[in-house]
Amino acid sequence: MRSIERTLLGWIFGALALGSLLVAFATYLVTLDEMNEVFDADLKNIAQAVAAYHHAGHGPHEASPVALPERKDVSDDSEVVTLTWTPAGERVFASDPRVGVPFSMQEGLRRTRVGEEEWIVYTVVRDDGVAQAAQRQSARQEMAGESAAKVFPPLIGLTLVVGGLLVFGLRRGLHPLDLAAQDVAERSVHSLDPIRVEETPRELSPLVRSINDLLARLGQALGVQRRFLADAAHELRTPLTALRLQLQLLERSRNEPERREAMADLSQGIERSQRLVEQLLQVARAEPDAELQQVEDVDLSALVRAMVAAQSVQAEQLSLDLGAQVDTPVRVRGSAAQLSALIGNLLDNALRYTPAGGVIDVSTAMQGDRRPVLRVRDTGPGVPPAERSRVFDRFYRGELAPEQARDGGGSGLGLAIVKAIADRHGAEVRLNDAHEAASGLMVEVIFPESKA
Numbered sequence: 001m002r003s004i005e006r007t008l009l010g011w012i013f014g015a016l017a018l019g020s021l022l023v024a025f026a027t028y029l030v031t032l033d034e035m036n037e038v039f040d041a042d043l044k045n046i047a048q049a050v051a052a053y054h055h056a057g058h059g060p061h062e063a064s065p066v067a068l069p070e071r072k073d074v075s076d077d078s079e080v081v082t083l084t085w086t087p088a089g090e091r092v093f094a095s096d097p098r099v100g101v102p103f104s105m106q107e108g109l110r111r112t113r114v115g116e117e118e119w120i121v122y123t124v125v126r127d128d129g130v131a132q133a134a135q136r137q138s139a140r141q142e143m144a145g146e147s148a149a150k151v152f153p154p155l156i157g158l159t160l161v162v163g164g165l166l167v168f169g170l171r172r173g174l175h176p177l178d179l180a181a182q183d184v185a186e187r188s189v190h191s192l193d194p195i196r197v198e199e200t201p202r203e204l205s206p207l208v209r210s211i212n213d214l215l216a217r218l219g220q221a222l223g224v225q226r227r228f229l230a231d232a233a234h235e236l237r238t239p240l241t242a243l244r245l246q247l248q249l250l251e252r253s254r255n256e257p258e259r260r261e262a263m264a265d266l267s268q269g270i271e272r273s274q275r276l277v278e279q280l281l282q283v284a285r286a287e288p289d290a291e292l293q294q295v296e297d298v299d300l301s302a303l304v305r306a307m308v309a310a311q312s313v314q315a316e317q318l319s320l321d322l323g324a325q326v327d328t329p330v331r332v333r334g335s336a337a338q339l340s341a342l343i344g345n346l347l348d349n350a351l352r353y354t355p356a357g358g359v360i361d362v363s364t365a366m367q368g369d370r371r372p373v374l375r376v377r378d379t380g381p382g383v384p385p386a387e388r389s390r391v392f393d394r395f396y397r398g399e400l401a402p403e404q405a406r407d408g409g410g411s412g413l414g415l416a417i418v419k420a421i422a423d424r425h426g427a428e429v430r431l432n433d434a435h436e437a438a439s440g441l442m443v444e445v446i447f448p449e450s451k452a
Contacts, residue, residue: 047124054084346376
């Protein structure tokens with residue numbers, strides 16, 4: 001597992017080591033430049049002094065030549081070699097004859113190679129001869145290197161000291177992160193209180209706020225689940241109790257007519273219980289935190305046509321005029337299974353609350369040629385405007401719903417499922433009056449703008 005502390009320390013120590021090398025190298029270059037300036041001036045002074053000495057007649061010359069000194073010692077790299085020449089280029093004197101500095105009539109400083117070494121030579125030209133002072137380039141480089149080497153150990157020591165202080169400071173600085181991690185580890189599903197932001201460093205505040213937001217969303221989701229389970233348990237208790245009573249009536253029936261009546265009631269109770277369980281499963285699948293499976297381009301018109309055809313037999317048995325207006329394909333992006341559940345719940349509500357002889361129309365269209373719209377109109381009692389904001393709550397049933405519904409009213413989950421599925425698809429659900437009839441309800445599901 002990657003460690004932030006080790007990564008930071010690695011980069012910091014690497015930067016300090018690189019900085020030390022750069023400082024040592026800069027010291028070397030600066031020292032070499034200063035040495036070149038000083039030694040160049042020394043070479044000039046020595047060459048001029050030798051030329052003046054020779055011009056005054058104190059040095060060797062053609063009239064009184066002297067033997068060149070014989071040297072068998074090991075020459076010092078920093079030694080300055082002096083030479084004098086006649087104007088014709090004949091060497092008169094050399095402080096170290098082993099060094100073959102070439103003759104030159106060019107006044108001033110120049111660099112030349114003598115054997116395999118590079119030398120710096122200053123030449124002074126006079127009428128009576130030439131004087132030269134020469135020094136090895138490597139001597140200056142060695143002295144500059146020695147100066148840089150003397151600077152390097154203190155830099156290493158400074159790097160270690162600064163690195164130690166950084167390790168101490170970094171660990172102290174990351175200590176609040178350990179405390180925050182410990183605080184989060186102590187949380188449970190029963191203790192989702194937010195972490196105190198006031199005691200955390202400024203750099204950790206965004207992370208702590210994000211964790212607090214996550215804890216808040218988790219607490220809200222757990223609260224919704226607990227309420228849902230409590231409501232589901234309460235709602236399931238009634239149909240199960242009814243099934244038990246209906247089963248007892250069946251067992252106590254004394255003749256065939258009573259038995260048939262008890263069987264019909266029991267069958268209807270089982271059907272209602274099955275419908276309630278299916279809707280509870282649909283609610284669970286439509287939770288906002290659940291993943292939207294198999295997202296694809298769905299032909300909403302084809303779905304409406306299939307769902308209306310599947311419910312046409314029931315509508316005919318209830319003496320209802322169920323029709324679909326889906327002349328052109330209308331495509332939306334989403335889950336075909338969940339959109340089918342949405343349409344099915346809207347049709348189920350319409351079939352339950354529309355009285356015999358009523359009309360139910362299901363249509364699809366494009367609003368403004370960009371937003372797909374699903375509309376379900378019926379000629380039932382409708383929903384009072386005061387209740388339209390509450391009918392999307394789970395298990396909510398209006399005061400008149402049991403009287404208006406054909407079978408005593410549903411479970412109060414149909415529109416809650418519709419709203420949850422619509423939210424997951426980014427759609428908006430609206431409840432309006434069906435203006436074409438004296439009474440009724442029009443449910444509009446407006447989907448996001450089509451990209452096609």
